[in-house]
Amino acid sequence: MSSLRAVLFDIDDTLVATSSFAALARRNAAAAMVKAGLDVPLEDVVRELSEVIAEFSSNYDHHFDKLIQRLDVDLGGKNQALVVAAGVVAYHDTKFKELRPFNDVIPLLTDLRAAGVLTGIITHGWTVKQAEKLIRLKLVPHFDPRAIFISDQIGISKPNPKLYQTALRTLGLEPGEVMYVGDSPAHDVAPAKSLGMISVFSSRASRYKIEETDVVPDHSVADFGELREILANQYGIL
Numbered sequence: 317m318s319s320l321r322a323v324l325f326d327i328d329d330t331l332v333a334t335s336s337f338a339a340l341a342r343r344n345a346a347a348a349m350v351k352a353g354l355d356v357p358l359e360d361v362v363r364e365l366s367e368v369i370a371e372f373s374s375n376y377d378h379h380f381d382k383l384i385q386r387l388d389v390d391l392g393g394k395n396q397a398l399v400v401a402a403g404v405v406a407y408h409d410t411k412f413k414e415l416r417p418f419n420d421v422i423p424l425l426t427d428l429r430a431a432g433v434l435t436g437i438i439t440h441g442w443t444v445k446q447a448e449k450l451i452r453l454k455l456v457p458h459f460d461p462r463a464i465f466i467s468d469q470i471g472i473s474k475p476n477p478k479l480y481q482t483a484l485r486t487l488g489l490e491p492g493e494v495m496y497v498g499d500s501p502a503h504d505v506a507p508a509k510s511l512g513m514i515s516v517f518s519s520r521a522s523r524y525k526i527e528e529t530d531v532v533p534d535h536s537v538a539d540f541g542e543l544r545e546i547l548a549n550q551y552g553i554l
Contacts, residue, residue, distance in 0.1 A: 326498035348406035353394035425458035436463020
């Protein structure tokens with residue numbers, strides 16, 4: 317019998333292509349603001365918005381107001397609040413329409429749970445935003461309710477291994493009994509492996525090339541079909 321008792325996952329760029337989704341949502345927001353009266357070439361708006369997000373973080377609440385302030389343009393009598401609202405609505409409309417997990421995510425989670433393997437999340441980000449993603453992605457029923465670990469909620473950020481230790485302690489599991497799957501060599505693979513967890517690098521939507529780092533995961537996968545094969549052939553699961 318396999319000693320693997322749990323498989324935990326990162327969310328962003330592991331279960332869903334968050335980075336490419338965010339780029340699309342921001343472009344749609346910029347286009348809506350131009351249409352609403354922001355008289356600036358679209359590419360300039362997109363570029364400046366990217367700088368605002370990089371400087372103030374994705375969790376800042378006033379990206380679009382700051383964008384207009386930085387562009388320093390005359391709105392020609394347009395109400396700034398309506399221009400900003402156009403961007404907000406377009407961003408959220410994109411979120412409603414486009415945000416979905418990779419096609420192989422739910423089948424894998426379903427089969428893992430059917431096999432008696434605990435499934436859960438260790439994710440970095442603001443509590444409400446990460447929880448909202450899980451609900452929008454319709455993933456909540458596929459995870460053990462005890463196994464949702466959000467850095468902001470716990471008060472420990474990635475890549476601090478204490479975040480992963482908290483998960484192990486809460487679930488009453490030894491590191492070697494838990495596999496962790498993530499897209500970041502530094503924030504996902506390295507801290508999990510440092511504790512003795514089984515580390516898996518998911519390259520599908522990752523912004524990183526594992527071979528360009530000094531991090532060596534236990535496994536690397538391009539999709540969850542490959543992860544399924546590893547679980548079956550090396551751990552006797554699925």
